[in-house]
Amino acid sequence: MSRSAAAALLYRAGVMPVVTVRDADSAVRIARALVQGGLGAIEVTLRSDAALDAIAAIRREVPGMSVGAGTVLDADQLQAAQDAGAQFVVTPGTPPVLAEALMAAAVPVVPGAASVSEILALTARGFDAVKLFPAESLGGAAMVRALRGPLPAVGLCPTGGIVETQLPDYLAQPNVLCVGGSWLVRDEWLAAGDFDAVRDAARRAADALAGARGRR
Ligand code: 3PG
16 A cells, blocks of 8 residues: 555654644744754644634745644634645544545545544545544553554554653654654743744654654
């Protein structure tokens, strides 16, 4: 089976910062800091009013950053995200009606799932890359390991409750394409305007990724 565009995108990213932005200006500064740190993708959740403007601004102003929309819950949000310029779309979970809409998307999509049955419902529709959410609550790296037995061809992007120290353990799993989370862009850093902290967190994650890929 050839790898889907979504799987290729996730693998290339390796680490996916998940960010809920306050405004487009700070979103651009976050994206620049992440690129400076060595990361090339960002998931902007649609959980704030500024999200669509932020996606458009990052797309326009931050070359080298692939910007996606996260927390996409329905077909209307999928359309709005694409209209804003989102280069990929991520969902936290994927009921059948949303899976139908995702199959018609014009950009790579990463549907969310939380169980073997949910993953199987997605692979039956042709998806080969899945956001495992909420990863830590579901069982963390141990669950990722367990999924590889029955589902060796499914690439995962575990996300949800992951902290920096856990990154190497996730990245070491052969069925992990990418690891997502908000630990790279903490609210207190943004409140303090400390974008250097974002850059440094991105750099540590990029180093962990390079180390993990080198060992595989
Ligand atoms: C998401 O929407 O993917 C999560 O909010 C990110 O998870 P985290 O904040 O627990 O890292």
